[in-house]
């Protein structure tokens with residue numbers, strides 16, 4: 001049954017920043033209204049690079065305007081499908097906002113939500129979230145691991161492993 005079983009896991013090697021961007025573009029092209037993408041990774045892992053790629057894939061109006069929303073909490077980018085870009089680097093701030101009604105704003109069924117440092121507000125993320133972990137590889141690049149409940153993102157298994 002959909003929603004049960006082991007999480008579906010897909011690994012993608014990202015040799016350089018352009019590859020991180022391209023993975024974001026591919027995700028942005030596939031994400032649908034109401035989807036949530038959780039980005040996890042240390043300082044400098046490539047979360048914002050990936051989010052900018054997602055913005056390009058969604059064809060938002062100002063993809064180059066995507067930057068870390070640390071102090072603004074959520075930045076909205078208009079377009080055919082709106083992008084709500086949030087950051088939980090300061091988890092108390094984002095969690096407070098979300099608990100005060102922000103959940104409905106961020107996880108709008110008509111928009112796509114991308115949350116950096118989402119592991120810091122894990123219990124506030126929707127159950128149906130695509131998790132993406134970025135980590136350094138041995139060669140100066142990054143390794144991405146995408147995780148979801150099987151069936152939640154049906155295209156996940158077909159995502160090209162080489163970007």
Ligand SMILES: Nc1ncnc2c1ncn2[C@@H]1O[C@H](COP(=O)(O)OP(=O)(O)OP(=O)(O)O)[C@@H](O)[C@H]1O
Pocket residue numbers: 014015016017018019020041042043044045046047048049050068140141142
């Ligand atoms: N696959 C990659 N290989 C090598 N460098 C990369 C890769 N992806 C991104 N970078 C580079 O890593 C640096 C940090 O990227 P970025 O700002 O997107 O990270 P971040 O996770 O948002 O960082 P922070 O947590 O500080 O906001 C940038 O210089 C970016 O070009």
Ligand SMILES: [Mg+2]
Pocket residue numbers: 047048049067068116
């Ligand atoms: Mg960032």
